[in-house]
Amino acid sequence: MARITLVQGDITAQEVDAVVNAANSSLLGGGGVDGAIHRRGGPEILAACEDLRRSHYGKGLPTGRAVATTAGRLPAGHVIHTVGPVYQVSGSDPWLLASCYRESLRVADELGARTVAFPAISTGAYGWPMEDAARIAVEAVLGAETNVEEVRFVLYDESAYQAFAEQIGLSEAE
Template identity: 60%
Template sequence: MTRLEAVLGDITTEQVDAVVNAANSALLGGGGVDGAIHAAAGPALLRECQRLRETTHRTGLPVGDAVATGAGDLPARWVIHTVGPNRHRGQTDPALLASCFTSSLRVAREVGARSVAFPAVSAGIYGWDSAEVARIAVAAIRGDTDATGGIDLVRFVLFGRRVLADFEQALAPASGSGPD
């Protein structure tokens, strides 16, 4: 059974097998989590992303998909890049957001990762409400045992207390007598 937890912290310092990067489709760095991961990982990460753009992902990474690279100077072994939907561009389908989490876990499993740290993909600059991201992420991960098979730990590493509270609420056991 995969353990899910939420912590306040800096994803670039996580001692996990893989960290998930809330990337843009170009895969070449950006702002927010993407910029922080690229800065902490150093030039090796950018070189790997450039190789992806020259070979398997010439047109970039589609929204909802995921791809792995090495992690450069990060404590993690891999970076799993995923592109979240951007509400400001009309990308409002919750299934696209859910796919970011399940696709990332499938890729993590393929490379042999057993522990994975996620940011709040699409919250922030991409316009999704963090409570909605939390609900969708937790439901997607809990609902897809194929994606989580072999993954021991999923840790949501969140930058702000409000976002942490949203994820803690989404992770809390359902109240009432109905099923979870």
């Protein structure tokens, strides 16, 4: 089972084997984490995503799936792109959100990655409530069969950090 660690900070600064991108289905960049990864990673990531669109994902990457590219100029070995579901008050599928984490870990295993940094997928523009997203993420990671040794949740602000800390049983003092 992977060890879970929490970091409040910038996911693009993580020195890990793979960083997970909360991508949109086009794989061609966007806002939030996706935009930050593309900006800091440079044109190599976009070029690799364009190649994926031309070859395997002409209609885009389906929600809940994951695929890897180069990390470009990021201090990580790879970027694993996953598309989270958009939250809707009625009809949101927690299975699809959990699938983002499971599929990313599956791809990480294929890459031989031992350290993986995740953002809080779907909690930005896609609107998933942070507390629920943290629960789903932690349960998915703890339930996954993986060779990844460390899953690092890199959380942008204090409230996100606290939501994940509660899920893994850390007190505010830790």
